[in-house]
Amino acid sequence: MMLMMFSGFSCSRPDPGQSDKLPEPKTDTAAQTQPAGDAGEKHAVFAGGCFWCTEAVFEQLNGVSDVVSGYAGGSAETANYQAVCTGETGHAEVIRITYDPSVISFGQLLKVFFATHDPTQRNRQGNDVGTQYRSAIFYHDDAEKAAAESYIAQLYEAGVFSEPIVTTLEPLDAFYPAEQYHQDYARQNPTQPYVRAAALPKAEKARQKFPELLKPQESE
Numbered sequence: 001m002m003l004m005m006f007s008g009f010s011c012s013r014p015d016p017g018q019s020d021k022l023p024e025p026k027t028d029t030a031a032q033t034q035p036a037g038d039a040g041e042k043h044a045v046f047a048g049g050c051f052w053c054t055e056a057v058f059e060q061l062n063g064v065s066d067v068v069s070g071y072a073g074g075s076a077e078t079a080n081y082q083a084v085c086t087g088e089t090g091h092a093e094v095i096r097i098t099y100d101p102s103v104i105s106f107g108q109l110l111k112v113f114f115a116t117h118d119p120t121q122r123n124r125q126g127n128d129v130g131t132q133y134r135s136a137i138f139y140h141d142d143a144e145k146a147a148a149e150s151y152i153a154q155l156y157e158a159g160v161f162s163e164p165i166v167t168t169l170e171p172l173d174a175f176y177p178a179e180q181y182h183q184d185y186a187r188q189n190p191t192q193p194y195v196r197a198a199a200l201p202k203a204e205k206a207r208q209k210f211p212e213l214l215k216p217q218e219s220e
Helices: 051-058 106-115 142-158 193-209
Strands: 042-048 064-072 092-099 135-139 168-171
Touching (some): 042 106, 051 193, 092 135, 106 142, 106 193, 135 142, 142 168
Antiparallel strands (some): 042 092, 042 135, 064 092
16 A cells, blocks of 8 residues: 555455355453443454555444554564555554444454454455554453454364465554554545545445444444
8 A cells, every 4th residue: 555556456356255154252361240441441452454455344333432443563663654564574564453342342343453454365355465564462461362362263264264364463662653544544535546445345345234333334
């Protein structure tokens, strides 16, 4: 995803397998038994290609209070867009999701994540190519790692994808917010060519597949 390159707009393949058949997670990090707000907010950090696209998907989910685009997997010194775009810094373009686990669980976030990008493409999403576009889950603790490992095993057992899943599980050493102009980019720039061709269709796909998870205003 380059600011000045608009040829080949795809963030991912139109449908990376049989994603309408994704199973419900068997393992999760927290039970949804508390009244809304009582569990306290938590964070999840995912990489699934261009962060404009993944941000547009997750910010419309009920229980998600904030989504910040940023970088993870590399050092602070090179956590900037120009350096990350070289694909040589170790970073991935990620989003940090702030969510209420009493409203939406980590497992449900995983299900949306795997349904809205192609986890079988190594170091790319469609025409966005490079290690910065890898599919990755940056886990905070052993519970998140176990939930992700369990869900990937479920996806294999269910035969959801026709190719091997290459999503990496990486410990989150640090999250670096991206430059301000990247934040809420799709929402603020709906007529930008890449956004129209890639981010908005990805967000619409999530609305169609997960109407039960949308914020009330998104489902109207």
